[in-house]
Amino acid sequence: MPAPDHLQPKEYNMENPEKEGLVSRFPKRKFFSEKSNRPTVRNLLFTGTGSEFFGIWIINLLLTVCTFGIYSAWAKVRTINYFYGNTSLDGSSFSFVANPVAILKGRIIAFALFGLYTYFQAVEPVVSLLIMLAVFPLIPLLVVRSMRFRMQNTEYRGLKFNFIGRVGHAYSIFFGGVILTYISFGILFPWWDCQKKQYLLGNLKYGSTRFESFPRTGAFYRCAGICILMGFGMTFLMILLAMAAKPLLGESGFIAVILFLYLSMGIMWAYWHVCTTNHVMESTNLPGVSFGSRMTTSGFVALWVVNIILLVFTLGLATPWVMVRNARYRVNCTTVLAEDLDSFIEGQIERTSALGEELGETIDLDIGI
Amino acid sequence: MIGEAKGKYVTAGSSRAVDARMVFSGKELSVVDESGEKLVTAPLAEVKISSRLGSVPRILSFPDQSGFETRENDIVDEWLRSTGKPRSLVSLLEGKLRYALVGAVLTVLLAWGFVSYGIPPLAKVVAHQLPDDFLDSTSEFSLEVLDRLVLEPSEFTEDRKNEIGQLVGRSFPQLSASSYQLVFRRGADLGANAFALPDGVIVFTDELIELLESDAEMLAVFAHEYGHVVERHSLRQILQDSAITVLSFLIIGEATDTLQESLNALPAVFMHDAYSREFELEADDYAFQMLSEAGLSPDSLGDALRRLSEEHGGDEGLKYFSSHPPFEDRIRRAAEASR
Numbered sequence: 001m002p003a004p005d006h007l008q009p010k011e012y013n014m015e016n017p018e019k020e021g022l023v024s025r026f027p028k029r030k031f032f033s034e035k036s037n038r039p040t041v042r043n044l045l046f047t048g049t050g051s052e053f054f055g056i057w058i059i060n061l062l063l064t065v066c067t068f069g070i071y072s073a074w075a076k077v078r079t080i081n082y083f084y085g086n087t088s089l090d091g092s093s094f095s096f097v098a099n100p101v102a103i104l105k106g107r108i109i110a111f112a113l114f115g116l117y118t119y120f121q122a123v124e125p126v127v128s129l130l131i132m133l134a135v136f137p138l139i140p141l142l143v144v145r146s147m148r149f150r151m152q153n154t155e156y157r158g159l160k161f162n163f164i165g166r167v168g169h170a171y172s173i174f175f176g177g178v179i180l181t182y183i184s185f186g187i188l189f190p191w192w193d194c195q196k197k198q199y200l201l202g203n204l205k206y207g208s209t210r211f212e213s214f215p216r217t218g219a220f221y222r223c224a225g226i227c228i229l230m231g232f233g234m235t236f237l238m239i240l241l242a243m244a245a246k247p248l249l250g251e252s253g254f255i256a257v258i259l260f261l262y263l264s265m266g267i268m269w270a271y272w273h274v275c276t277t278n279h280v281m282e283s284t285n286l287p288g289v290s291f292g293s294r295m296t297t298s299g300f301v302a303l304w305v306v307n308i309i310l311l312v313f314t315l316g317l318a319t320p321w322v323m324v325r326n327a328r329y330r331v332n333c334t335t336v337l338a339e340d341l342d343s344f345i346e347g348q349i350e351r352t353s354a355l356g357e358e359l360g361e362t363i364d365l366d367i368g369i
Numbered sequence: 370m371i372g373e374a375k376g377k378y379v380t381a382g383s384s385r386a387v388d389a390r391m392v393f394s395g396k397e398l399s400v401v402d403e404s405g406e407k408l409v410t411a412p413l414a415e416v417k418i419s420s421r422l423g424s425v426p427r428i429l430s431f432p433d434q435s436g437f438e439t440r441e442n443d444i445v446d447e448w449l450r451s452t453g454k455p456r457s458l459v460s461l462l463e464g465k466l467r468y469a470l471v472g473a474v475l476t477v478l479l480a481w482g483f484v485s486y487g488i489p490p491l492a493k494v495v496a497h498q499l500p501d502d503f504l505d506s507t508s509e510f511s512l513e514v515l516d517r518l519v520l521e522p523s524e525f526t527e528d529r530k531n532e533i534g535q536l537v538g539r540s541f542p543q544l545s546a547s548s549y550q551l552v553f554r555r556g557a558d559l560g561a562n563a564f565a566l567p568d569g570v571i572v573f574t575d576e577l578i579e580l581l582e583s584d585a586e587m588l589a590v591f592a593h594e595y596g597h598v599v600e601r602h603s604l605r606q607i608l609q610d611s612a613i614t615v616l617s618f619l620i621i622g623e624a625t626d627t628l629q630e631s632l633n634a635l636p637a638v639f640m641h642d643a644y645s646r647e648f649e650l651e652a653d654d655y656a657f658q659m660l661s662e663a664g665l666s667p668d669s670l671g672d673a674l675r676r677l678s679e680e681h682g683g684d685e686g687l688k689y690f691s692s693h694p695p696f697e698d699r700i701r702r703a704a705e706a707s708r
Contacts, residue, residue: 054469055468055469056422058473063459065476088426122507123503123506157385157436158430159382311621312635317477319621342385343383345382
């Protein structure tokens with residue numbers, strides 16, 4: 001069934017079609033002309049605080065330990081809800097409505113698999129390898145199910161999100177893409193990453209309305225090119241640093257070089273993440289709603305360095321503050337430009353179990369949106 | 370009834386949201402729009418109300434699928450209490466700072482107690498429940514790897530090796546010959562050293578035997594390594610390390626993303642060495658016992674350790690990053706045990 005007229009994508013009659021420019025032209029305050037079709041910037045706010053979340057986090061942890069892990073499923077729902085509930089768009093917040101029992105079932109299966117894997121790693125490494133080989137082909141399937149579970153349990157203004165990506169498509173992207181990337185010695189990596197993001201975002205639905213996502217492969221190659229240039233620059237700097245540090249610092253100069261290496265790899269990774277995420281966000285939209293993302297490499301690196309310092313020096317007790325800092329940064333860097341947020345309607349959903357999401361976490365799946 | 374809650378009303382099946390307020394009659398909840406028109410009414414018992422979570426807005430779902438979102442959590446709680454539904458214990462605990470602090474202290478104590486007094490005895494029980502040959506294939510593999518990478522064939526004659534084997538057999542007649550297997554290698558880069566593999570293989574390097582000056586010292590080193598085997602230290606180390614990793618993921622796993630994931634492994638790296646130092650002391654104690662029973666002085670282990678510390682140039686590095694306790698401590702313990 002085709003979407004009603006008012007939900008069809010509209011051409012923006014702006015002078016500059018670049019969405020980035022379009023975003024920066026609007027001041028960051030709320031407009032009250034809800035009926036007009038002019039896109040306006042909507043308030044996107046994160047209102048959570050580290051101290052409040054600390055209370056929730058510590059009780060989650062305590063109850064999880066006391067119930068030998070069973071409470072962790074409820075803890076997970078409460079944690080996600082804290083972050084969703086404190087993210088509000090145009091005055092309405094998001095919510096996570098998953099049934100903790102579904103998550104618990106998934107966790108038990110994932111935990112059993114992980115246990116078997118660890119057991120056989122000690123006793124019979126060949127068997128643990130076989131377990132790995134058995135789970136590996138399931139990864140694309142798990143990605144799809146995990147996305148579906150997460151989205152189908154996410155609500156905004158009473159409407160659910162959904163993920164409608166086909167499993168076959170996931171296999172071609174996740175496996176076909178990996179193979180092509182290897183064969184091309186990594187030259188196709190930016191293309192592959194672009195395909196992946198497009199698949200994950202372009203198959204999202206809000207109510208009955210589908211997201212559109214058209215990231216450009218060229219933009220990914222541009223990010224990669226600058227990343228490589230940065231790599232050359234850093235290597236050159238490091239050689240200079242190593243030559244300068246050796247007579248000055250002797251043995252400990254070696255440690256300085258290692259730290260510099262770690263930092264420069266972090267900076268390169270941050271640049272890649274920021275550059276591609278900004279582009280992907282800006283090339284994704286719901287009909288009538290577009291997004292902007294203004295993350296910066298320096299902001300991201302600063303966030304990351306402070307987070308590590310906080311975690312190490314508090315022996316992990318700063319975890320709630322770190323999680324809030326991450327969420328606040330992400331939300332503060334995102335802008336939403338909408339003509340109308342009131343006309344989306346409910347869609348059909350077939351339910352998914354939580355197994356995919358939990359297995360995905362156990363085998364350390366990075367879906368990375 | 371007490372107060373009214375401001376918020377947004379969302380119509381059923383669409384994302385249309387309007388400013389509205391909710392009132393409670395004592396039995397029924399109603400949502401009224403700004404002009405005073407009633408939008409929906411339902412008995413409180415039929416409205417699904419999300420549970421209190423800090424200052425997160427409450428979502429009330431009416432039977433007709435429409436919803437109402439409000440930040441006025443206290444008013445909603447008040448209404449619920451008046452109908453005999455108190456706030457859940459979990460949300461009360463989460464919401465009060467003093468409870469959170471008690472929770473923090475309790476969690477830290479629990480985690481610390483579990484790490485120092487819970488995991489080691491548990492791992493000990495589990496390790497002794499597992500079959501004897503549990504780590505045999507891993508042991509063989511480890512020796513193969515060591516042979517390929519570091520160790521070289523022993524330069525001792527077969528006679529010399531047999532002589533040492535007979536000395537051990539004679540001195541500790543209570544040990545069954547199948548419970549251990551003496552193996553000789555040239556240590557090369559490892560130098561004077563001895564180590565035990567979980568399947569009972571005890572490796573002596575040529576350099577160690579050349580360094581030690583009496584049979585008693587050699588028997589003392591053997592007893593220490595045999596202690597590692599009997600107490601199943603390798604297996605317990607694996608079990609304890611995995612327990613720490615799981616615990617670490619539980620605590621900071623949610624805060625670390627791709628970039629910081631290496632932080633998750635940090636506690637295990639720290640505790641690995643701490644646990645390892647415990648095992649060394651336990652193996653020393655085992656050796657003291659074995660030496661006393663064989664009519665030898667526990668101090669011969671002290672002598673052997675003194676020679677090793679001279680050979681390896683004393684203690685290097687930080688105390689908390691070492692897999693072995695300082696030589697002085699162990700030598701002092703040997704002297705105390707022989708008294």
